[in-house]
Amino acid sequence: EMQLVESGGGLVQPGGSLRLSCAASGFSFSSYSMNWVRQAPGKGLEWVSHISNSGSIIYYVDSVKGRFTISRDNAKNSLYLQMNSLRAEDTAVYYCTRDATPFVWGQGTLVTVSS
Amino acid sequence: QSVLTQPPSASGTPGQRVTISCSGSSSNIGSNNVYWYHQFPGTAPKLLIYRNNQRPSGVPDRFSGSKSGTSASLAISGLRSEDEADYYCAAWDDRLSGPVFGGGTKLTVL
Secondary structure: OOEEEEEOOEEEOOOOOEEEEEEEEOOOHHHOOEEEEEEOOOOOEEEEEEEOOOOOOEEEOHHHOOOEEEEEEHHHOEEEEEEOOOOHHHOEEEEEEEOOOOOEEOOOEEEEEOO | OOOEEOOOEEEEOOOOOEEEEEEOOOOOOOOOOEEEEEEOOOOOOEEEEEOOOEOOOOOOOOEEEEEEOOEEEEEEOOOOHHHOEEEEEEEEEOOOOEEEEEOOEEEEEO
């Protein structure tokens, strides 16, 4: 069974940092591009960042450029999102997803930015 | 403001057929495949339709998708109470170099 399991969310103060992780199983991780997608409380879905299967191609939504860094370790079947200079508007459930347009979703991890 | 445009709400009675529209542009729906998801409260979105009209295994054939030009639609026939959820469309956007989503449609089964 294809599975994505996120971890690393929590409560952080404005200006702080968090690192999200996503553990993949049930498919050949190194063959697929991955995305992080977020959903603010009561709001719709917003794409955050994309990484190609090799990690050589990376894209970000404008609002996180310069603050967030996506990476992957194909040997560990893992995807990461380093989030720095966090703002209140980054508060959301963050989903790890497989494929350029999401085919498989994780269960999500909640990030709350608040003082 | 979402890149893809969906109606905020839709409704129907059990057994009815309802459709949800999704409008985009040449850089997303016009040149890429459309995906549809449903999401129940407190849970992650789940894939309903991929590549415009394909159903993953386990999704009943009551759900169907179509695409024409820069618009797409999701049809649900034989509506059931358990279909009550939020529905989202998505497509890759060549200009933004990422997937874009509709704002979501809340489906109510009356």
